[in-house]
Amino acid sequence: MSEPKIIEIETLSPDDPFLFTQTPPPEKQSIYELLEDEIMKSDLPDSEKTKKLSRLLKNREKKVNLMITGATGAGKSSTVNAMFHMEVAKIGVGADPETAELSRYELDNLTIWDTPGLGDGAAKDEKITRSIIRKLNEADEHCDPLIDMVLVVLDASTKDLGTSYSLINNVLIPCLGKKAAAERIIVALNQSDIAMKGAHWNAEKNEPDEVLSAFLDEKAESVRRRIRESTGLDLRPVCYCAGYKEAGKSQRNPYNLTRLFYCIIRSIPKDKRLVLADNINDDADNWMYDDKESDYRKETENEFFDTVWDCIADSADTGSEIGGEILGIPGKIAGGIIGGIAGAVRGIFSAVFGTI
Ligand SMILES: Nc1nc2c(ncn2[C@@H]2O[C@H](COP(=O)(O)OP(=O)(O)O)[C@@H](O)[C@H]2O)c(=O)[nH]1
Ligand SMILES: [Mg+2]
Known part of the structure:
Protein backbone atom coordinates (compact mmCIF):
# COMPACT_ATOMS: atom_id res chain seq x y z
CA MET A 1 0.00 0.00 0.00
CA SER A 2 1.30 3.45 -0.89
CA GLU A 3 1.83 5.99 1.81
CA PRO A 4 1.45 9.73 1.58
CA LYS A 5 4.58 11.19 0.12
CA ILE A 6 4.43 14.39 2.04
CA ILE A 7 2.82 15.20 5.32
CA GLU A 8 2.93 18.74 6.38
CA ILE A 9 1.18 21.24 8.54
CA GLU A 10 0.10 24.12 6.38
CA THR A 11 1.62 27.28 7.73
CA LEU A 12 -0.28 29.52 5.34
CA SER A 13 2.92 31.38 4.61
CA PRO A 14 3.52 31.95 0.91
CA ASP A 15 6.72 29.94 0.59
CA ASP A 16 5.81 26.54 2.07
CA PRO A 17 8.99 26.01 4.07
CA PHE A 18 8.47 22.57 5.62
CA LEU A 19 8.32 20.25 2.67
CA PHE A 20 9.75 16.83 3.33
CA THR A 21 9.45 13.71 1.29
CA GLN A 22 9.35 10.03 2.13
CA THR A 23 10.66 7.45 -0.29
CA PRO A 24 7.54 6.08 -1.96
CA PRO A 25 7.07 2.28 -1.87
CA PRO A 26 7.05 0.36 -5.20
CA GLU A 27 4.13 1.59 -7.24
CA LYS A 28 1.38 -0.41 -8.80
CA GLN A 29 1.00 0.39 -12.49
CA SER A 30 -0.69 3.73 -12.86
CA ILE A 31 -3.60 4.38 -15.16
CA TYR A 32 -1.37 6.68 -17.19
CA GLU A 33 1.08 3.87 -17.87
CA LEU A 34 -1.71 1.49 -18.83
CA LEU A 35 -3.06 4.06 -21.24
CA GLU A 36 0.39 4.71 -22.65
CA ASP A 37 0.70 0.97 -23.28
CA GLU A 38 -2.66 0.92 -25.04
CA ILE A 39 -1.72 3.80 -27.28
CA MET A 40 1.62 2.20 -28.16
CA LYS A 41 0.00 -1.18 -28.82
CA SER A 42 -2.71 0.26 -31.07
CA ASP A 43 -2.50 0.28 -34.83
CA LEU A 44 -2.56 4.06 -34.98
CA PRO A 45 -0.14 5.81 -37.33
CA ASP A 46 2.97 6.96 -35.44
CA SER A 47 2.03 10.61 -35.71
CA GLU A 48 -1.32 9.86 -34.04
CA LYS A 49 0.40 7.91 -31.29
CA THR A 50 2.67 10.84 -30.62
CA LYS A 51 -0.25 13.27 -30.45
CA LYS A 52 -2.16 11.07 -28.04
CA LEU A 53 0.86 10.38 -25.84
CA SER A 54 1.53 14.10 -25.65
CA ARG A 55 -2.02 14.79 -24.58
CA LEU A 56 -1.79 12.11 -21.94
CA LEU A 57 1.48 13.52 -20.61
CA LYS A 58 -0.07 16.96 -20.29
CA ASN A 59 -2.98 15.44 -18.41
CA ARG A 60 -0.57 13.70 -16.07
CA GLU A 61 0.62 17.05 -14.78
CA LYS A 62 -2.82 17.94 -13.44
CA SER A 294 -27.72 3.39 -8.86
CA ASP A 295 -24.79 1.24 -10.01
CA TYR A 296 -22.20 3.67 -8.68
CA ARG A 297 -19.27 1.47 -9.59
CA LYS A 298 -20.36 1.17 -13.18
CA GLU A 299 -21.13 4.88 -13.36
CA THR A 300 -17.74 5.70 -11.92
CA GLU A 301 -16.10 3.55 -14.54
CA ASN A 302 -18.12 5.25 -17.29
CA GLU A 303 -17.21 8.65 -15.95
CA PHE A 304 -13.53 7.76 -16.10
CA PHE A 305 -13.84 6.31 -19.55
CA ASP A 306 -15.34 9.61 -20.78
CA THR A 307 -12.55 11.47 -19.06
CA VAL A 308 -9.85 9.37 -20.65
CA TRP A 309 -11.46 9.71 -24.04
CA ASP A 310 -11.72 13.48 -23.68
CA CYS A 311 -8.16 13.68 -22.55
CA ILE A 312 -6.57 11.84 -25.44
CA ALA A 313 -9.03 12.29 -28.28
CA ASP A 314 -8.87 15.30 -30.53
CA SER A 315 -11.49 17.02 -32.61
CA ALA A 316 -10.94 14.63 -35.53
CA ASP A 317 -11.72 11.65 -33.30
CA THR A 318 -14.77 13.34 -31.92
CA GLY A 319 -15.94 14.15 -35.42
CA SER A 320 -15.47 10.56 -36.42
CA GLU A 321 -17.33 9.38 -33.39
CA ILE A 322 -20.44 11.25 -34.33
CA GLY A 323 -20.03 11.45 -38.05
CA GLY A 324 -18.31 8.15 -38.85
CA GLU A 325 -18.08 8.75 -42.56
CA ILE A 326 -17.32 12.46 -42.40
CA LEU A 327 -13.71 11.99 -41.64
CA GLY A 328 -13.08 8.51 -43.00
CA ILE A 329 -9.68 7.53 -41.68
CA PRO A 330 -10.05 9.18 -38.29
CA GLY A 331 -13.15 7.02 -37.87
CA LYS A 332 -10.89 4.00 -38.02
CA ILE A 333 -8.41 5.64 -35.70
CA ALA A 334 -11.05 6.14 -33.05
CA GLY A 335 -12.31 2.58 -33.48
CA GLY A 336 -8.82 1.11 -33.31
CA ILE A 337 -8.06 2.44 -29.88
CA ILE A 338 -11.34 2.82 -28.10
CA GLY A 339 -11.58 -0.86 -27.14
CA GLY A 340 -8.11 -0.91 -25.63
CA ILE A 341 -8.80 2.19 -23.57
CA ALA A 342 -12.12 0.89 -22.33
CA GLY A 343 -10.31 -2.32 -21.32
CA ALA A 344 -7.62 -0.42 -19.42
CA VAL A 345 -10.17 1.64 -17.50
CA ARG A 346 -12.26 -1.44 -16.74
CA GLY A 347 -9.13 -3.29 -15.64
CA ILE A 348 -8.23 -0.59 -13.13
CA PHE A 349 -11.69 -0.56 -11.60
CA SER A 350 -12.26 -4.29 -11.50
CA ALA A 351 -9.01 -4.51 -9.56
CA VAL A 352 -10.13 -1.76 -7.19
CA PHE A 353 -13.78 -2.68 -6.75
CA GLY A 354 -13.23 -6.41 -6.73
CA THR A 355 -15.87 -7.28 -9.30
CA ILE A 356 -17.77 -5.58 -12.16
N1 LIG B 1 -19.43 3.80 13.98
C1 LIG B 1 -18.68 4.56 13.19
N2 LIG B 1 -17.58 5.20 13.67
C2 LIG B 1 -16.88 5.97 12.83
C3 LIG B 1 -17.21 6.13 11.48
N3 LIG B 1 -16.32 6.98 10.91
C4 LIG B 1 -15.46 7.32 11.87
N4 LIG B 1 -15.78 6.72 13.05
C5 LIG B 1 -15.10 6.84 14.33
O1 LIG B 1 -15.25 8.19 14.79
C6 LIG B 1 -14.07 8.62 15.47
C7 LIG B 1 -13.55 9.93 14.87
O2 LIG B 1 -13.11 9.69 13.55
P1 LIG B 1 -12.01 10.60 12.82
O3 LIG B 1 -11.89 10.08 11.44
O4 LIG B 1 -10.79 10.73 13.62
O5 LIG B 1 -12.75 12.02 12.82
P2 LIG B 1 -12.17 13.47 12.44
O6 LIG B 1 -11.88 14.15 13.71
O7 LIG B 1 -13.31 14.14 11.73
O8 LIG B 1 -10.98 13.28 11.56
C8 LIG B 1 -13.08 7.46 15.37
O9 LIG B 1 -13.14 6.72 16.57
C9 LIG B 1 -13.61 6.63 14.21
O10 LIG B 1 -13.28 5.26 14.32
C10 LIG B 1 -18.38 5.44 10.98
O11 LIG B 1 -18.75 5.51 9.81
N5 LIG B 1 -19.05 4.68 11.89
MG1 LIG C 1 -8.98 13.94 11.79
Whole structure:
Protein backbone atom coordinates (compact mmCIF):
# COMPACT_ATOMS: atom_id res chain seq x y z
CA MET A 1 0.00 0.00 0.00
CA SER A 2 1.30 3.45 -0.89
CA GLU A 3 1.83 5.99 1.81
CA PRO A 4 1.45 9.73 1.58
CA LYS A 5 4.58 11.19 0.12
CA ILE A 6 4.43 14.39 2.04
CA ILE A 7 2.82 15.20 5.32
CA GLU A 8 2.93 18.74 6.38
CA ILE A 9 1.18 21.24 8.54
CA GLU A 10 0.10 24.12 6.38
CA THR A 11 1.62 27.28 7.73
CA LEU A 12 -0.28 29.52 5.34
CA SER A 13 2.92 31.38 4.61
CA PRO A 14 3.52 31.95 0.91
CA ASP A 15 6.72 29.94 0.59
CA ASP A 16 5.81 26.54 2.07
CA PRO A 17 8.99 26.01 4.07
CA PHE A 18 8.47 22.57 5.62
CA LEU A 19 8.32 20.25 2.67
CA PHE A 20 9.75 16.83 3.33
CA THR A 21 9.45 13.71 1.29
CA GLN A 22 9.35 10.03 2.13
CA THR A 23 10.66 7.45 -0.29
CA PRO A 24 7.54 6.08 -1.96
CA PRO A 25 7.07 2.28 -1.87
CA PRO A 26 7.05 0.36 -5.20
CA GLU A 27 4.13 1.59 -7.24
CA LYS A 28 1.38 -0.41 -8.80
CA GLN A 29 1.00 0.39 -12.49
CA SER A 30 -0.69 3.73 -12.86
CA ILE A 31 -3.60 4.38 -15.16
CA TYR A 32 -1.37 6.68 -17.19
CA GLU A 33 1.08 3.87 -17.87
CA LEU A 34 -1.71 1.49 -18.83
CA LEU A 35 -3.06 4.06 -21.24
CA GLU A 36 0.39 4.71 -22.65
CA ASP A 37 0.70 0.97 -23.28
CA GLU A 38 -2.66 0.92 -25.04
CA ILE A 39 -1.72 3.80 -27.28
CA MET A 40 1.62 2.20 -28.16
CA LYS A 41 0.00 -1.18 -28.82
CA SER A 42 -2.71 0.26 -31.07
CA ASP A 43 -2.50 0.28 -34.83
CA LEU A 44 -2.56 4.06 -34.98
CA PRO A 45 -0.14 5.81 -37.33
CA ASP A 46 2.97 6.96 -35.44
CA SER A 47 2.03 10.61 -35.71
CA GLU A 48 -1.32 9.86 -34.04
CA LYS A 49 0.40 7.91 -31.29
CA THR A 50 2.67 10.84 -30.62
CA LYS A 51 -0.25 13.27 -30.45
CA LYS A 52 -2.16 11.07 -28.04
CA LEU A 53 0.86 10.38 -25.84
CA SER A 54 1.53 14.10 -25.65
CA ARG A 55 -2.02 14.79 -24.58
CA LEU A 56 -1.79 12.11 -21.94
CA LEU A 57 1.48 13.52 -20.61
CA LYS A 58 -0.07 16.96 -20.29
CA ASN A 59 -2.98 15.44 -18.41
CA ARG A 60 -0.57 13.70 -16.07
CA GLU A 61 0.62 17.05 -14.78
CA LYS A 62 -2.82 17.94 -13.44
CA LYS A 63 -3.22 18.33 -9.71
CA VAL A 64 -6.30 17.88 -7.59
CA ASN A 65 -6.85 19.66 -4.29
CA LEU A 66 -9.66 18.52 -2.03
CA MET A 67 -10.65 20.20 1.20
CA ILE A 68 -12.31 18.12 3.87
CA THR A 69 -14.00 19.88 6.70
CA GLY A 70 -16.53 19.38 9.48
CA ALA A 71 -16.67 18.98 13.25
CA THR A 72 -14.00 17.14 15.21
CA GLY A 73 -14.85 13.45 15.39
CA ALA A 74 -17.25 13.52 12.43
CA GLY A 75 -14.97 11.10 10.62
CA LYS A 76 -12.89 13.19 8.23
CA SER A 77 -9.67 11.23 8.66
CA SER A 78 -11.53 7.92 8.51
CA THR A 79 -13.17 9.00 5.26
CA VAL A 80 -9.93 9.97 3.58
CA ASN A 81 -8.27 6.74 4.71
CA ALA A 82 -11.15 4.63 3.44
CA MET A 83 -11.35 6.39 0.11
CA PHE A 84 -7.76 6.97 -0.88
CA HIS A 85 -4.53 5.16 -0.74
CA MET A 86 -3.20 7.08 2.17
CA GLU A 87 -3.19 6.73 5.90
CA VAL A 88 -4.12 10.19 7.01
CA ALA A 89 -2.52 10.80 10.37
CA LYS A 90 -4.10 9.06 13.29
CA ILE A 91 -7.80 8.52 13.47
CA GLY A 92 -8.64 10.98 16.19
CA VAL A 93 -9.22 9.95 19.73
CA GLY A 94 -10.36 12.72 22.04
CA ALA A 95 -11.73 16.07 21.08
CA ASP A 96 -8.66 18.28 20.96
CA PRO A 97 -7.49 19.08 17.47
CA GLU A 98 -3.70 19.28 17.47
CA THR A 99 -3.56 22.56 15.67
CA ALA A 100 -5.79 25.34 14.48
CA GLU A 101 -4.24 25.37 11.04
CA LEU A 102 -4.89 23.19 8.05
CA SER A 103 -3.05 19.91 7.53
CA ARG A 104 -1.98 18.95 4.09
CA TYR A 105 -1.57 15.39 2.83
CA GLU A 106 -0.10 14.64 -0.55
CA LEU A 107 -0.11 11.51 -2.60
CA ASP A 108 1.20 11.94 -6.11
CA ASN A 109 -0.86 14.74 -7.61
CA LEU A 110 -3.65 14.50 -5.07
CA THR A 111 -3.57 16.93 -2.16
CA ILE A 112 -6.00 16.80 0.70
CA TRP A 113 -6.46 19.76 3.02
CA ASP A 114 -7.82 18.58 6.30
CA THR A 115 -9.27 21.24 8.56
CA PRO A 116 -9.47 20.86 12.31
CA GLY A 117 -13.02 20.69 13.62
CA LEU A 118 -14.91 23.77 14.61
CA GLY A 119 -16.81 24.08 17.85
CA ASP A 120 -13.93 23.97 20.33
CA GLY A 121 -13.99 27.64 21.33
CA ALA A 122 -14.70 30.96 19.64
CA ALA A 123 -11.10 32.15 19.30
CA LYS A 124 -9.97 28.86 17.78
CA ASP A 125 -13.00 28.77 15.48
CA GLU A 126 -12.22 32.20 14.16
CA LYS A 127 -8.65 31.26 13.38
CA ILE A 128 -9.72 28.08 11.59
CA THR A 129 -12.46 29.91 9.68
CA ARG A 130 -9.96 32.46 8.46
CA SER A 131 -7.59 29.72 7.32
CA ILE A 132 -10.42 28.07 5.39
CA ILE A 133 -11.46 31.32 3.71
CA ARG A 134 -7.87 32.09 2.72
CA LYS A 135 -7.36 28.63 1.30
CA LEU A 136 -10.63 28.78 -0.65
CA ASN A 137 -9.57 32.06 -2.18
CA GLU A 138 -6.18 30.83 -3.25
CA ALA A 139 -5.52 30.40 -6.97
CA ASP A 140 -3.30 27.78 -8.62
CA GLU A 141 -0.61 28.55 -11.20
CA HIS A 142 -3.26 28.75 -13.95
CA CYS A 143 -5.27 31.30 -11.93
CA ASP A 144 -8.01 28.73 -11.34
CA PRO A 145 -9.24 28.14 -7.80
CA LEU A 146 -6.72 25.94 -5.97
CA ILE A 147 -9.36 23.95 -4.12
CA ASP A 148 -11.29 21.80 -6.58
CA MET A 149 -13.96 20.68 -4.17
CA VAL A 150 -14.96 20.81 -0.52
CA LEU A 151 -16.30 17.78 1.30
CA VAL A 152 -18.20 18.67 4.44
CA VAL A 153 -18.47 15.71 6.77
CA LEU A 154 -21.36 15.77 9.23
CA ASP A 155 -21.98 13.24 11.96
CA ALA A 156 -25.38 11.63 11.33
CA SER A 157 -25.42 10.34 14.89
CA THR A 158 -25.50 13.78 16.50
CA LYS A 159 -28.42 16.15 16.90
CA ASP A 160 -26.18 19.15 17.27
CA LEU A 161 -25.24 20.17 13.75
CA GLY A 162 -25.33 23.91 14.49
CA THR A 163 -21.60 24.44 14.00
CA SER A 164 -21.68 22.61 10.69
CA TYR A 165 -24.66 24.63 9.42
CA SER A 166 -22.85 27.77 10.35
CA LEU A 167 -19.74 26.60 8.48
CA ILE A 168 -21.72 25.71 5.35
CA ASN A 169 -24.16 28.61 5.36
CA ASN A 170 -21.99 31.45 6.65
CA VAL A 171 -18.53 30.50 5.46
CA LEU A 172 -18.33 27.99 2.60
CA ILE A 173 -21.25 29.08 0.43
CA PRO A 174 -20.67 32.84 0.74
CA CYS A 175 -16.96 32.30 0.17
CA LEU A 176 -17.36 30.28 -3.04
CA GLY A 177 -20.47 32.03 -4.30
CA LYS A 178 -23.67 30.17 -5.04
CA LYS A 179 -22.82 28.86 -8.48
CA ALA A 180 -19.42 27.42 -7.59
CA ALA A 181 -20.75 26.18 -4.27
CA ALA A 182 -23.47 24.21 -6.04
CA GLU A 183 -20.84 22.43 -8.12
CA ARG A 184 -18.02 22.10 -5.66
CA ILE A 185 -19.45 21.47 -2.19
CA ILE A 186 -20.54 18.00 -1.16
CA VAL A 187 -22.29 17.55 2.14
CA ALA A 188 -21.99 14.04 3.54
CA LEU A 189 -23.55 12.48 6.62
CA ASN A 190 -21.12 9.97 8.08
CA GLN A 191 -21.60 7.37 10.82
CA SER A 192 -24.92 6.30 9.33
CA ASP A 193 -24.47 3.00 11.17
CA ILE A 194 -24.90 4.59 14.57
CA ALA A 195 -27.38 7.33 13.62
CA MET A 196 -29.97 5.59 15.81
CA LYS A 197 -27.46 4.66 18.50
CA GLY A 198 -26.51 1.51 16.64
CA ALA A 199 -30.09 0.23 16.35
CA HIS A 200 -31.47 -0.86 12.97
CA TRP A 201 -28.06 -1.41 11.43
CA ASN A 202 -27.87 -4.78 9.76
CA ALA A 203 -24.29 -5.71 10.59
CA GLU A 204 -24.38 -8.87 8.50
CA LYS A 205 -25.40 -7.06 5.33
CA ASN A 206 -23.51 -3.93 6.38
CA GLU A 207 -26.46 -1.69 5.56
CA PRO A 208 -29.29 0.13 7.33
CA ASP A 209 -32.63 -1.63 7.65
CA GLU A 210 -35.83 0.10 6.50
CA VAL A 211 -36.31 2.02 9.72
CA LEU A 212 -32.80 3.40 9.75
CA SER A 213 -32.94 4.11 6.00
CA ALA A 214 -36.07 6.20 6.51
CA PHE A 215 -34.44 7.95 9.46
CA LEU A 216 -31.35 8.76 7.38
CA ASP A 217 -33.48 10.04 4.49
CA GLU A 218 -35.29 12.35 6.87
CA LYS A 219 -32.00 13.51 8.40
CA ALA A 220 -30.54 14.25 4.96
CA GLU A 221 -33.73 16.07 4.00
CA SER A 222 -33.61 18.20 7.12
CA VAL A 223 -29.96 19.16 6.48
CA ARG A 224 -30.86 20.00 2.89
CA ARG A 225 -33.76 22.18 4.10
CA ARG A 226 -31.61 24.04 6.63
CA ILE A 227 -29.10 24.93 3.92
CA ARG A 228 -31.76 25.88 1.39
CA GLU A 229 -33.68 28.08 3.81
CA SER A 230 -30.56 29.94 4.77
CA THR A 231 -28.76 30.23 1.43
CA GLY A 232 -31.25 29.28 -1.31
CA LEU A 233 -28.88 26.54 -2.41
CA ASP A 234 -30.14 23.00 -2.87
CA LEU A 235 -27.46 20.47 -1.85
CA ARG A 236 -28.48 16.85 -1.43
CA PRO A 237 -26.41 15.20 1.31
CA VAL A 238 -25.02 11.70 0.89
CA CYS A 239 -25.51 9.36 3.86
CA TYR A 240 -22.60 6.98 4.30
CA CYS A 241 -20.34 5.24 6.70
CA ALA A 242 -16.55 5.54 6.58
CA GLY A 243 -16.27 2.41 8.70
CA TYR A 244 -13.48 1.65 11.09
CA LYS A 245 -10.71 -0.83 11.46
CA GLU A 246 -9.12 -0.97 14.85
CA ALA A 247 -6.62 -3.59 15.89
CA GLY A 248 -8.15 -6.17 18.22
CA LYS A 249 -11.66 -4.82 17.75
CA SER A 250 -14.52 -5.65 15.44
CA GLN A 251 -14.27 -4.11 12.04
CA ARG A 252 -16.92 -2.24 10.15
CA ASN A 253 -16.75 -1.83 6.41
CA PRO A 254 -17.68 1.41 4.73
CA TYR A 255 -21.17 1.86 3.34
CA ASN A 256 -22.07 4.10 0.38
CA LEU A 257 -18.45 5.14 -0.10
CA THR A 258 -19.07 4.29 -3.77
CA ARG A 259 -21.81 6.91 -3.93
CA LEU A 260 -19.70 9.50 -2.19
CA PHE A 261 -16.74 8.83 -4.46
CA TYR A 262 -18.96 9.08 -7.52
CA CYS A 263 -20.26 12.47 -6.32
CA ILE A 264 -16.71 13.65 -5.71
CA ILE A 265 -15.41 12.74 -9.16
CA ARG A 266 -18.36 14.46 -10.76
CA SER A 267 -17.68 17.61 -8.79
CA ILE A 268 -14.11 18.08 -9.92
CA PRO A 269 -13.12 19.30 -13.38
CA LYS A 270 -13.23 16.55 -15.96
CA ASP A 271 -9.64 16.92 -17.07
CA LYS A 272 -8.43 16.27 -13.51
CA ARG A 273 -10.34 13.14 -12.67
CA LEU A 274 -7.63 10.65 -13.59
CA VAL A 275 -5.68 11.82 -10.56
CA LEU A 276 -8.38 10.28 -8.39
CA ALA A 277 -8.42 7.03 -10.35
CA ASP A 278 -4.76 6.64 -9.59
CA ASN A 279 -5.07 7.16 -5.87
CA ILE A 280 -8.25 5.31 -4.99
CA ASN A 281 -8.02 2.81 -2.13
CA ASP A 282 -7.88 -0.63 -3.72
CA ASP A 283 -9.25 -2.51 -0.73
CA ALA A 284 -12.32 -4.03 -2.41
CA ASP A 285 -14.15 -4.35 0.95
CA ASN A 286 -14.41 -0.57 1.06
CA TRP A 287 -16.49 -0.49 -2.11
CA MET A 288 -18.80 -3.42 -1.63
CA TYR A 289 -21.80 -2.00 0.18
CA ASP A 290 -24.09 0.77 -0.96
CA ASP A 291 -27.75 1.77 -1.24
CA LYS A 292 -27.98 0.45 -4.82
CA GLU A 293 -30.05 3.44 -5.91
CA SER A 294 -27.72 3.39 -8.86
CA ASP A 295 -24.79 1.24 -10.01
CA TYR A 296 -22.20 3.67 -8.68
CA ARG A 297 -19.27 1.47 -9.59
CA LYS A 298 -20.36 1.17 -13.18
CA GLU A 299 -21.13 4.88 -13.36
CA THR A 300 -17.74 5.70 -11.92
CA GLU A 301 -16.10 3.55 -14.54
CA ASN A 302 -18.12 5.25 -17.29
CA GLU A 303 -17.21 8.65 -15.95
CA PHE A 304 -13.53 7.76 -16.10
CA PHE A 305 -13.84 6.31 -19.55
CA ASP A 306 -15.34 9.61 -20.78
CA THR A 307 -12.55 11.47 -19.06
CA VAL A 308 -9.85 9.37 -20.65
CA TRP A 309 -11.46 9.71 -24.04
CA ASP A 310 -11.72 13.48 -23.68
CA CYS A 311 -8.16 13.68 -22.55
CA ILE A 312 -6.57 11.84 -25.44
CA ALA A 313 -9.03 12.29 -28.28
CA ASP A 314 -8.87 15.30 -30.53
CA SER A 315 -11.49 17.02 -32.61
CA ALA A 316 -10.94 14.63 -35.53
CA ASP A 317 -11.72 11.65 -33.30
CA THR A 318 -14.77 13.34 -31.92
CA GLY A 319 -15.94 14.15 -35.42
CA SER A 320 -15.47 10.56 -36.42
CA GLU A 321 -17.33 9.38 -33.39
CA ILE A 322 -20.44 11.25 -34.33
CA GLY A 323 -20.03 11.45 -38.05
CA GLY A 324 -18.31 8.15 -38.85
CA GLU A 325 -18.08 8.75 -42.56
CA ILE A 326 -17.32 12.46 -42.40
CA LEU A 327 -13.71 11.99 -41.64
CA GLY A 328 -13.08 8.51 -43.00
CA ILE A 329 -9.68 7.53 -41.68
CA PRO A 330 -10.05 9.18 -38.29
CA GLY A 331 -13.15 7.02 -37.87
CA LYS A 332 -10.89 4.00 -38.02
CA ILE A 333 -8.41 5.64 -35.70
CA ALA A 334 -11.05 6.14 -33.05
CA GLY A 335 -12.31 2.58 -33.48
CA GLY A 336 -8.82 1.11 -33.31
CA ILE A 337 -8.06 2.44 -29.88
CA ILE A 338 -11.34 2.82 -28.10
CA GLY A 339 -11.58 -0.86 -27.14
CA GLY A 340 -8.11 -0.91 -25.63
CA ILE A 341 -8.80 2.19 -23.57
CA ALA A 342 -12.12 0.89 -22.33
CA GLY A 343 -10.31 -2.32 -21.32
CA ALA A 344 -7.62 -0.42 -19.42
CA VAL A 345 -10.17 1.64 -17.50
CA ARG A 346 -12.26 -1.44 -16.74
CA GLY A 347 -9.13 -3.29 -15.64
CA ILE A 348 -8.23 -0.59 -13.13
CA PHE A 349 -11.69 -0.56 -11.60
CA SER A 350 -12.26 -4.29 -11.50
CA ALA A 351 -9.01 -4.51 -9.56
CA VAL A 352 -10.13 -1.76 -7.19
CA PHE A 353 -13.78 -2.68 -6.75
CA GLY A 354 -13.23 -6.41 -6.73
CA THR A 355 -15.87 -7.28 -9.30
CA ILE A 356 -17.77 -5.58 -12.16
N1 LIG B 1 -19.43 3.80 13.98
C1 LIG B 1 -18.68 4.56 13.19
N2 LIG B 1 -17.58 5.20 13.67
C2 LIG B 1 -16.88 5.97 12.83
C3 LIG B 1 -17.21 6.13 11.48
N3 LIG B 1 -16.32 6.98 10.91
C4 LIG B 1 -15.46 7.32 11.87
N4 LIG B 1 -15.78 6.72 13.05
C5 LIG B 1 -15.10 6.84 14.33
O1 LIG B 1 -15.25 8.19 14.79
C6 LIG B 1 -14.07 8.62 15.47
C7 LIG B 1 -13.55 9.93 14.87
O2 LIG B 1 -13.11 9.69 13.55
P1 LIG B 1 -12.01 10.60 12.82
O3 LIG B 1 -11.89 10.08 11.44
O4 LIG B 1 -10.79 10.73 13.62
O5 LIG B 1 -12.75 12.02 12.82
P2 LIG B 1 -12.17 13.47 12.44
O6 LIG B 1 -11.88 14.15 13.71
O7 LIG B 1 -13.31 14.14 11.73
O8 LIG B 1 -10.98 13.28 11.56
C8 LIG B 1 -13.08 7.46 15.37
O9 LIG B 1 -13.14 6.72 16.57
C9 LIG B 1 -13.61 6.63 14.21
O10 LIG B 1 -13.28 5.26 14.32
C10 LIG B 1 -18.38 5.44 10.98
O11 LIG B 1 -18.75 5.51 9.81
N5 LIG B 1 -19.05 4.68 11.89
MG1 LIG C 1 -8.98 13.94 11.79
